[in-house]
């Protein structure tokens with residue numbers, strides 16, 4: 001194994017635009033329009049009308065939900081470049097939604113085919129021995145000894161205590 005710096009990259013809301021998919025399914029299935037600009041500091045489901053409040057769980061437990069997510073803007077190019085310089089691991093707490101496992105694996109194969117299966121970690125808690133972690137959830141930074149980079153997502157909008165990257169271009173500026 002080469003002695004590159006190990007870098008963990010999250011999937012949902014970092015590589016994959018999960019929120020875009022939520023907006024789309026609620027528009028199509030429930031005629032409900034969720035506006036990104038109203039989401040700052042909130043979870044997506046907090047913006048749903050009361051009767052739909054827990055329905056998002058049905059979606060994330062459906063096979064196929066995670067298979068056709070859009071790649072976040074710039075992620076394809078930047079991750080390819082990071083992969084040259086770092087030992088890149090994709091780390092997703094996919095065990096929360098076990099039906100997502102095959103979807104996520106196939107999605108990575110489609111969009112990031114150069115990432116080896118050996119570098120994909122589907123887990124519960126993200127207890128990983130890496131030097132840098134890019135994630136949108138600060139709970140994944142608890143106990144992490146390396147350099148956490150908070151990737152901006154509406155729900156983490158008001159969090160100030162972490163180094164932040166708003167876009168993949170900003171990740172490139174920091175790490176390439």
Ligand SMILES: [Mg+2]
Pocket residue numbers: 010011012013014135136137
């Ligand atoms: Mg995430």
